[in-house]
Amino acid sequence: MSFPWDGVLPEANPVIVRDLDVVGVGSLRQRQLLNLSANREVLLQLHTSDIPNTVRAIYDEELARTIAWLKPSRVFMGESFGFNTEVLKTFVRVFPKSSELLGDMRTKICAEYLEAMEWSSWLLQDHWRYFSGFVRQKFPQNTELFELTQWEWIHAWLEVQPFEISSGSGKHLVVNPSLQTLPITKYQASLNKPLGIYAFVCDQDLVKIREKTLDIYEACLLDLLAEDRAYTSEQLLQMALLEEVKPQISPEQWKEKIEVLLVSSIILNSSF
Template sequence: MFKSNDLNILSFPWNGQLPNSKQVVVRDIDVVGVGAIRKSQLLKIQANHDFILQTHSSFIPATVRSIYDEELKRTLQWLKPVSVNDISSFDFPTEVIHTFERSFPKTTAYLGVMLKPALESYLKEMEWSSWLLQDHWRYFSGFIRQKYPEKPALRELVNWEWIHAWLEIQPFEIEKSKGKQITVNPSLQVLALTENNSELQREKGLYTFVYDQETVKIAERKLDIYEAALLDLLAEDRIYTEEQLLEMAILEEIEPAINRNEWTKRIEVLLASAVLVKC
């Protein structure tokens, strides 16, 4: 947690610690337009604390200013700060690097002495084109792919941490439904690890990541070949009843073949893990 002018500023991604004071400072560069886990965290904090919102209007790029203004209005409706203070000075290079370190802790540790030159090089190449500090790192995985093509483990580590960072703030609104049709969770992200990754402590394979609205967490799952086939059948926003999905799955030419009951179990597992949702 960082402090500025003796005020308690809540830093994100949040580490779960709160100041003792009743008033907590949050910044537009961390909270405007967010949803998913971050919004849930803020609403929970709001129950016992008052928010002071710091804005940085003079630092918002002109290309996104109109969108920022609309998102700020919407955020104010649920954030309900006791005051809004516009900040005239802002150390962007320092703050954006602090955000990187919080969003990519395993990548930070992995890069070691390579970290500083890599971040400096990225920041020189990337134009500031958002208002959320975390968004400034959305192209970092592509940058790492070009800079270290011989390090697939590093590239996959960066992708893994960025998926978590992205899902943490996206404004997903997934309505709970008792419908009979099945589709993929709209927050679904997929990443293939091409080799065992010691930093992540994960084996090679295909992984899914979703925002689970019931638990307000990011759920990850390693898929087997049958679960992967089910996701392929539901690609491109396809929607089927469970019976239709079963019939199509049985026709899949996968060896070793599994029976109808086993396919049913795979569907139930994906539903329970929020990879699939009913609509």
């Protein structure tokens, strides 16, 4: 199987997944894999001889944890893989629109990135975590490309991170720990997105990444809840009324903004 995965169950049974794609993952990919293992027999293919020595101890620990929750029918050793070939396939899946925008330059830019970056993980996807910064350094004037790579990497990062997200019926409001934000400074043609500040969160109930533009009032509410602060809805409202945001809005309108952030899973009810 290839990851990121669209969630459509494969016809094959059993299904082979690789440690290079699944060891240590959480968030949406873990949910997908649990759904997969409930419907198909799963075999786990290992590439332990190819894992960098610098992360081998951590890999071994995460592998044991992954086997415990994935419960594969069989674990077996795979053949040594062609790193450059496989990591480039991963690039196209993680950055599909950026790959299109790069066009004929893609091969050269990826080759330069791979030459500059030492592999220091076991997940192939993680090897591209600095690609946005690399693009910004190479093309400092190309804001569209930089913001597009950032957008796609945020989605990829949120898909696998082992967030501890526990929403409930408590009285306190907290920021979703998966929250990421990205300013888009001009119309993003590849995404068909206007400029604005975008918020991204992992919605584990819906098993999807949700994105939303933030207005100045929603951004203000998130600032008030920053640094792990928590308020009841009424406390947050009172704090918001003290903010000097122009134009001013009524308490009822502030309440609506709080509700929008709750419905979007950007802030959560917490029972701590």
